[in-house]
Amino acid sequence: MKRLTVTGIALATGLAFGGSAWAGDAAVGKAIFDKTCANCHSTEAGVNKVGPTLFDIVDRPIASVQGYEYSKKMRAVRKQWKVWNSQHLDAYLTNPRQVLHGVKMFFAVPDAKDRADVIAYLNTLK
């Protein structure tokens, strides 16, 4: 298990530093997003569902959407992680409730390639 986690972080680091081999495919990521994340998240500014809008999420400060009621845990994570960069998104999406015990979101993306694709798509939400 530990090995897998370390691999995930290595991949995300490659992503953050522009490693082209693991850049992720935004089109594939959008398909995954529309099937899964979209049940709880909109991509439009100001539109919250069960979860907060993910408009402009990459490098957005954690737990910062006005009018959305975050869990206490998510607000605490903000002090530690500050922003949703690629590494933080990758770690979180691997298993939200295991990585950040106490957050409300229970949907995980266990496959590292799927996460890279989703994060590539999230990068287009500007």
Ligand code: HEC
């Ligand atoms: C079953 C509903 C559900 C699904 C599916 C879901 N989420 Fe979430 N998500 C939430 C909730 C609820 C929160 C708020 C968590 C909290 O406050 O603890 C959240 C929070 C987040 C945040 C933090 C936002 C912020 O403003 O700090 C990100 C990033 C995120 N989700 C990404 C995703 C992605 C990407 C997917 C798809 C791979 C996804 N979520 C699927 C419910 C969901």
